[in-house]
Amino acid sequence: MDFANILFGGPCNRFCPFCIGKQLPGSVQVNNLDLYPLRNQERFADEVNRLGIRQVVFTGTVTDPSLYRHQARLLDWLRSNIHTGASYSLHSNGVVAEQRMHEFNLYDKACLSFPSFNSQTYQRMMGSPKVPDLEAILRGATIPVKISCLITPDNYPEIDDFLKRCQQLGIRRLVLRRLFGEERHWEILPQRTPVSHYRGNPVYDYDGMEVTYWNFDTSQSTSINLFPNGTLGGSYLLTETAQFQEMAGR
Numbered sequence: 001m002d003f004a005n006i007l008f009g010g011p012c013n014r015f016c017p018f019c020i021g022k023q024l025p026g027s028v029q030v031n032n033l034d035l036y037p038l039r040n041q042e043r044f045a046d047e048v049n050r051l052g053i054r055q056v057v058f059t060g061t062v063t064d065p066s067l068y069r070h071q072a073r074l075l076d077w078l079r080s081n082i083h084t085g086a087s088y089s090l091h092s093n094g095v096v097a098e099q100r101m102h103e104f105n106l107y108d109k110a111c112l113s114f115p116s117f118n119s120q121t122y123q124r125m126m127g128s129p130k131v132p133d134l135e136a137i138l139r140g141a142t143i144p145v146k147i148s149c150l151i152t153p154d155n156y157p158e159i160d161d162f163l164k165r166c167q168q169l170g171i172r173r174l175v176l177r178r179l180f181g182e183e184r185h186w187e188i189l190p191q192r193t194p195v196s197h198y199r200g201n202p203v204y205d206y207d208g209m210e211v212t213y214w215n216f217d218t219s220q221s222t223s224i225n226l227f228p229n230g231t232l233g234g235s236y237l238l239t240e241t242a243q244f245q246e247m248a249g250r
């Protein structure tokens with residue numbers, strides 16, 4: 001088992017048209033941003049220990065985990081109760097990172113969903129024209145920051161410039177993601193040859209920045225997921241979690 005995800009629900013500070021959490025049943029999208037302890041928190045830690053999982057991720061279904069009000073307390077508790085040597089990672093849209101740098105730096109690493117530096121493109125993809133100041137976030141960060149960039153027709157024409165700017169800002173790892181269920185194939189770094197593959201996904205060296213072109217549909221990662229309503233599910237593809245298939249009558 002590769003990952004253990006803690007999923008947060010509640011209002012988000014962005015309005016992405018492709019928000020995957022909105023495909024989940026309403027019953028699991030409950031607001032847990034002010035809840036401590038989380039529902040099934042102890043069972044989650046027991047499972048992480050039992051399965052020997054070494055990567056715990058704070059992420060969202062329909063919200064940004066940086067909006068959770070008890071991040072420090074939950075991290076402390078997990079670090080005391082999980083004995084697998086796990087690292088703790090924040091998967092966030094970065095919107096409040098600059099204002100909450102102290103909490104941001106409590107994690108071992110962070111991955112920011114960041115599709116464009118261009119305000120108009122950002123608005124089309126995230127539902128707001130306000131682009132987080134990535135340079136300022138990187139200046140304040142004391143932990144490694146990876147960028148996760150969804151590719152759609154909106155930002156595809158900018159990808160070359162986007163990669164160049166991220167590399168110039170000192171980003172060391174960047175992932176380009178296809179939309180869940182996307183059938184189009186984007187041509188990425190056509191002049192370059194992958195230096196390796198990670199779980200079937202090509203990895204490129206972009207002048208010192210590692211760029212992975214990630215295809216969710218064919219990747220073989222596995223995880224357990226603690227949903228906001230306390231459901232503990234066991235599939236990497238959230239919408240394929242067995243409990244939800246049963247609920248949807250599939």
Ligand code: SF4
Nearest residue numbers: 012014016019062063
């Ligand atoms: S930032 Fe994440 S949780 Fe918020 S709307 Fe966008 S995809 Fe959904």
